[in-house]
Amino acid sequence: MLICTRKFLSYKILYFGALTLLCITLLDYVNENFDVSNKQFSEDDYSYSSQIKSFYSKHHEKENDNAFIKAISxxxxxxPKKFDNETDQRFIILALTDNAFFDMALNLYLxxxxKFGITNFLFVGVGKIACQNLLNLNIQCYYFTEASNSNESMAYGSRQFALKVNIRTDMIIEALKANYVVLHTDVDVMFLNNPMPYIEQQILKNSNMAVLWDYHEYNSGFLVIKPSKFSIELYMTMQEITNKSDSLDDQKALNMAxxxxxxxYKDNPEIVxxxxxxxxxxxxxxxYFEEVDRNFPTQNGSNNCPSCLVMHNNWIKTMDAKVYRFKEALLWAxxxxxxxxxxKRKYLLYNNPFLNNPPNNYSTDKAELNALKTGFAxxxxxNRTLIIPRFHCHGPKNPYECSIIHWIYVKELNKQFSYRENSFLLNPLVPKSIRKIRGCSEPIWTFIETNTSLGINDLIQNSYSKIVSIDLKNYxxxxxxxxxxxxxxxxxxxxYVASLLGVEVVFDSANEKDKYLSFFYKLKLSQENQFKTAKELEMGIEPRAKGQLSIAIYGLAYPVATDLAA
Structure with a gap:
């Protein structure tokens, strides 16, 4: 019994001794690595627990970096190298996305x-949802980091936009440090033709870094970068710049860096x-869209740019407007x-014809925007979905056509109405059962004064024999x-409706009328457009002047009088 007790005490002493030694060792390690001795912590200081958390976080980040590089690999x-003094190049295309831009990322992929059989790409996810959705479609994606606003699209120039896009800098630094050639592309980019042969045979051969020129500065949304001491220094400098100011996005940081x-390196300019x-x-x-007018597809469906390889859908503020511009140009899949x-859905389509002889004091914007309100009504x-017409942005005597994004903030429009772009019926995804039918057995109807005013109107240019011009005076x-x-x-x-100029309709139900009008009061109309900052006006009911119009209705005789928009 005594012997057993002594053995027990001996083991107990050894156990506590070892435990004490371990505690002392841990304390020495903490003091050496975290400098916590003789320090009073305030709320603004790193606490002991936060430093421990930071230690494990850095270790976890290193593990994530390794996993990211494995995904790239x-x-x-x-x-392959072409000469003995060269080395093989490992080439990856990286595109950052989050759940808010999932549709845009999917469009880039499709x-x-x-389309061009490009496989050396990797979507890099901010937030797990976007990556999971892509992986569900068998599209490669790596979950890179989390962000609180990963489900929200941010307008260009906002602080939230800058915080999100600056994640790309970290992504590119990791790839460059691992010795990969990086083609970084935004998800709002379109490959009009396959750019890879040109990039591999021309750019990688002759340049260490090549960037898309954004009209007046370097664009951070599409660039090719070889791994080098300079390229890493450049992106580390960008990182330092954005760390000092969270309002600067990576494009501003790139140009500043x-x-x-x-x-x-002014004495060694060859470095830069x-x-x-x-x-x-x-x-x-x-x-692409503004210097040469490519807002609408050509009649043969081409983009009228045979030499173009890549187009960046920027110089426009919101994701909603970017998507609409893609759709209108038949670049959305x-x-x-x-x-x-x-x-099962049914549609309503009307035109805004160019008037050869517009009435005196005729205002194109007022008339066509009032017609748009009538179209939605x-x-x-x-119970149909409106197909948006083309508009005339340069006044009544100029036949130039523009899309709705030049007048209406599409983001607000999307909140109020379901509609389709003007080019909708030309999209190959629309079933033939919808796009092949040309109007209804009763009317393609119009509210235009004379047949000569209908000359420039795609819907009825070959249908003059069917026009019955009637003076409608009852309403x-x-x-x-x-x-x-x-x-x-x-x-x-x-x-199909040839035109709604000068037409106003009214709901039988007062509640429906109030609901409909409230939608339009919420829409914002820019005096310029949503491509730049401009004073925003509420789009309400425009003042109207009395005026009689003849109404041409196919096969109908129904009297209506209208007010002509001033």
């Missing part, structure tokens, strides 16, 4: 990567050699919620019950 393409390093991607092949949104392929009455506004009577027998997928 899995999908990178090897470009219209660019998949280039300027800073050019000053630093940054190429510009050929401007005729790699275009900003301003160059995402059929979310059967946006294109729903065969008609669509609501008839100052067309009641809903009249609209329903006129179109009650029209069951076609697309109801």
């Amino acid at each position: 899995k999908y990178a393409k090897t470009i 219209t660019s990567f998949q 280039i300027k800073s390093l050019r000053t630093k 050699q940054i190429g510009i991607l050929e401007k005729s092949k790699f275009l900003s949104g301003k160059n 995402v059929d979310k919620d059967r946006y294109y392929s729903d065969e 008609l669509a609501q009455m008839l 100052t506004k067309v009641p809903e019950k009249v609209i329903l009577k006129i179109f009650s027998n029209c069951d076609d997928k697309v109801l």
